[in-house]
Amino acid sequence: MNILLNLVFLIFNKLITGAHMQKLLFTLILLLGFVATGFSQTLEREDVPEKYKWNLADIYPTVEAWQADVDKLNKEVEKLADFKGTLGESSENLYTALKTGNNLTKTLWQTWVYAGNLSNENLNENQAVMQQMRALGTKFGEVTAFVDPEILAIPKEKIEQFFKEKPELEEFDMYIDNIQRLRTHTLTEPEEKILASFGLIAGNQNEVYGIFNNAEKPFPKVTLSTGEEVELTSSAYTRYRTAENREDREKVMKALFESFGDFKNMLGANLGGKVKKDWVYAKNRKYKSSLQASLNSDNLPTEIYSTLIEQVNNNLPTLHRALDLKKRMLGLDELHYYDLYVPLVKKTDMSFTVEEGQSVLLDALKPLGKEYVTTLQKAYDDRWIDYMPTVGKRSGAYSNGGAYDIHPYILMNWTDDFESVSTLAHELGHTMHSYFSNKTQPFAKADYATFVAEIASTVNETLLSDYMVKNAKSDEEVLY
Missing domain, CATH: 3.40.390 (Collagenase (Catalytic Domain))
Structure with missing residues (x-):
């Protein structure tokens, strides 16, 4: 169940970082901030037609219905402690404990999806629901801290016998195999409980940046060659970085990136906190690096990561050729970053409702x-x-x-x-x-x-x- 909970934190702390993730946090969160597109973000949500909004009522018809499930989970999760000390007694006990935890985790994810989506509709207003979810997730981790160490204490032969006696356990074979694989990185129950308690603050750096970038950071303004004054929200930036006028493109990029530079100390401290947090978790789980800890959850050796980087570097000449071709097609003596997004062709209608x-x-x-x-x-x-x-x-x-x-x-x-x-x-x-x-x-x-x-x-x-x-x-x- 702790592995499932870790997946909860992975998805909702990083996602939905899109999507899908946790490597190179600072680079990714900056890029994610710029992916949004061409409308200026001045439209109020209530002015958007319903057909362009997701229907969260498919999950819960009201916030009150969501709250009822959260309150129920807060009570039900405590019952998981009743399984402590019983997992190795019989195949039925093991299956019942895993199935109960599985069902509660499924509901936990459902409540978290609702809260996360609702929060992301307006980061200025909807943070309370996510605070509840983080507290609930932490409580879940603390209560189930005994599970992995207790399963590891069951002899391999006994586990195999349990699977023969209870075929339904096959639903959890990957989960149990993963616990066995991570044996050297699993702590004692008290230690697991302590680490789980830090889940309440583990995602703070992500939350701080998300609220800052999407809700509280002042948007710089620039005046274009047309005389138009533009407020550079993340969506407006994506639109105007493709401006045909080169001076406008340069002005847009310079204004946006320098606006982040105005907060470099805060951003640096926030990033530093994330790096330190990752290392504390990795070190206490007996990993050699944060990279190893991150990849090992998916059973990936660090060589895969380094090989990917190596192959990208090996193929940089192809990228350089493409950039040189773009420079020549645009008729430029020197290609700058603010030239990368401008189309190679002019007067082509590629607009889509x-x-x-x-x-x-x-x-x-x-x-x-x-x-x-x-x-x-x-x-x-x-x-x-x-x-x-x-x-x-x-x-x-x-x-x-x-x-x-x-x-x-x-x-x-x-x-x-x-x-x-x-x-x-x-x-x-x-x-x-x-x-x-x-x-x-x-x-x-x-x-x-x-x-x-x-x-x-x-x-x-x-x-x-x-x-x-x-x-x-x-x-x-x-x-x-």
Whole structure:
């Protein structure tokens, strides 16, 4: 159950960091802050038509209904302590304990998805629900701190006998195997309980940055060559960094990045706190590094990470050739960062309303089959997606499939451009991955590792690119 709880913290502390994650926190959170797209985030949520908002009522009809489940969980989780000292007595005891914990964890995830999505609608107003969830998650970890050490104390032969006696235990075979694999990094029950108690503050750095970047950071203003004054919200930045006028692009990027520099001490201290926190957890679990601790949860050696970086570096000449080609096509003597986002072609209409983007994706993703496309249409019709950038809304985009018995949700910041369509294709890849995994696997086996999570999303992006090229009306659209 502690492994399941760790997954809770991974998903909701980092996600939904989108989406999907925890490596290189500072770089990622900056990038996530810039993914949101072209509308200025001045629209109030109540002014957005319902069809462009996700329907959280599919999870709970009201906040009061959510609160009732949270209150119930706070009481029910305490009953898990009744299983302490009994897991090795019989296969029935072990199964009953795991099944009870599994069901409570599933409800915990459901309440957390609701709270997280509600909070992300407006980070200025909805933080109280997430504070409750963090407290509940910490309590869950403290109460179940005995589980992993107690399972590790059961002899291997006895575990094998339990599986023969109780075939239903197969639902938890991966979970138990993972506990055995992590034996050297599992502490005693009192030590596990102490570490679990720190869950209450473990995500503080993520929360601080999220609230700062999306709700409280002052947005710089710039005056463009047209005389237009622009407030650089994260969505406006994405729009104006592609400005045709080069001086405007430079001005936009300089203003935005320097506005972060104004808070460099706070951001540095926050990042430093995150790095130290990760190392404290890794060290106390007897890992050699935070990297090893992070990867080992998915049974990945650190060599995979270093190999990926090595291969990226080995292929940098190809990237440099592409950048040199862009420089020549733009007619520039020197390529700067503020030139990277400007299109290679001019006067090409690649704007898309939400409805147009939906239609394109229904066609582009047809190779994945009728059931896939039918489910996409259901996601549109049943409002699994929150589209529009609004005041206080979390920037960027993510997919969250944690509400196992309901359906996944997608947060977007739509800007009527191709990037919005591509981002939706990407997030729908995650959503469909979660949807079919939840539909096919029991809850204990439905989650998937971050390391493979991007496969489904990049497949969707590739299918979209192929579709757009095949259906382009001009050479300019192909180049775009």
